[in-house]
Each structure stands twice: as structure tokens, then as C-alpha cells.
Amino acid sequence: MTQEHSTTIQQFPVPHPAAGPYSITPGPDGALWFTLVGSGHIGRMGADGEQATFELGDGAAPMVITPGPDGALWFTRRDDRIGRITVDGRATSFPLAPQAGPFGITTGPDGALWFTETTANRICRLGTEGEVTGFALPAEGAFPSFITTGADGALWFTLNAANAIGRADTSGGVTVHPLPTADAGPVGITAGSDGALWFAEILAGQIGRIGPDGTIAEFPLPDRTAKPHAVVADPRGGCWFTEWGGNRLGRIDADGRVERHELPSAEPHGLALGPDGAVWVAMEAGVLVRFAHD
Secondary structure: OOOOOOOOEEEEEEEEEEOOOEEEEEEOOOOOEEEOOOOEEEEOOOOOOOOEEEEOOOOOOOOEEEOOOOOOEEEEOOOEEEEEEEEOOOOEEOOOOOOOOOOEEEEEOOEEEEEOOOOOEEEEEEEEOOEEEEEEEEOOOOOOEEEEOOOOOEEEEOOOOOEEEEEEOOOOOOOEEOOOOOOOOEEEEEEEEOOOEEEEEOOOOOEEEOOOOOOEEEEEEOOOOOOEEEEEEOOOEEEEEEEEOOOEEEEEEEOOOOOOOOOOOOEEEEEEEOOOOOOEEEEEOOOOEEEEOO
């Protein structure tokens, strides 16, 4: 079912050739912060639309960014580091073991950063002073991807290659919940407003929902080739998602009703609810999109 709403779409090109906006999040300073995986910068957009970028150095390739517990922004880097940047643009980083493959990152309920290591097949805890503790996953080659903190005080994450959703307590105890659909390829995950979690199944063309008790529901999208990638919960009990393969922004409510909107530019990846109440999408083709929805 498709619902009609009044919408306003604006585009904001980012600096630097082939910058590759990938992940976006609201910061503690009221601005939007985003990663530029192609050019190796962190970007900031203020409420007035003015942008600033901060260079990280060759090979950094920042991926997923999140507000930290210390008033800074934290992000994963393809060069096996976790980055930190203050709201005035001072960047530092913490090295990980070689071939770790850090990707998803979130602030945990214990005041630490938690992140996934796709190559090392672990989830890890990083204290704000840089101490790292890793926890191996029970499924070999699971390719843990995005991670978020649930309402139950646990860490929830997608196991892309193991076709499952994982849950870890802050001591590292892991429970794995297999998905009903084979080879669904879960990627993005977000905590919903009702205690459940939403996630995207990029290979199955579905959005999933898992309750704290592990009960899973899956909702096929109208376009099963849309490749849903990232998700963010909204305060109305549903979630927004990007269709990387369909070049669209979608929303699903708790009953599985879907609305979809065509996006300008191409390759929508990360998204966030901005301080202005709009949905912001990082388009890897080189722009940020602001989507205002009544």
C-alpha cells in the first residue's frame, strides 16, 4: 500500500571530487555530521546549510559515524582504526588489529563505543580512552555489519553472511536469531520506539522487525530488487529506509504499510532524522538530500 503525503526535497552537493557521502548523523552541536568515504574526510553541515570538511589522511575511508558519550563524534575507518572528532574539528584515531574490518558503530548503554569487525568476525567494546575488548561470534564468517543499542540495554547487530540478527549483553554474551528468509543479507538495524528493532534485508528486498524476545516479522517491499540498506526509526512507531538499488527513500509502519519516494542523484546509503525533523540521506554519488514530510 502506498500513501500520499506532501513532501519537499532539497539537494546539497558536498565538496571534493568523488567524495562519496556514506553515513550521516545529528551531532551534539545541532549540526549534521557525515562521512566522505571516497575523499577521506568528515563533513559537518550547520543549520544554515554551510558545510565544513575535515581531512583524515590517506587511506582513512571513514564509514559509519555516531554521536559518542563524550560530546564528540566517533566513526569507523577502512584502515583498521576507530576515529574520533570533536565538534570543533579536531580528529584523532585508535588503531585496531590488522584486517579487523571495522564497520558499524554505536554508543552502548555502558558509556563505551561498540563496533563490528567484519573481517575479524567480532563485536568490540572501545572505551573512550582507547582500550579495546573483542568478543568472537559463534557463527564463523558471519560478517557482522551495523550495530545499535536496544531498549533492553543490549547491543543488537546484523550478521550479514550468517543470515541472522545478533544480540550481545555488555559482558559479551551473544545470542543469535536466524532469519526466516534464507540468504536475506541483513545490513542496517535501528532501535524502534516500542522496544523492537527494525532491520534491512538487502538481498531479500525486505524490511524486518525483531522483538526483544527474538520474535521476527518480515515485510516484502513492492520492489524486491530495491536492495534496502540503512534504516532509522521514527517517533511514530515505524522506520525510514534507503533503497540503494531502487534509488528511493521508504517508510514502513508497525503494520507493514510502505510508502516510497524517488530520490534525486544516486546511491542512497546512510540516513538520519535531523534536528529539523526532516530525513537526511547520504547519497554516495555526491550529495546530501533533505526530505521534509508532512
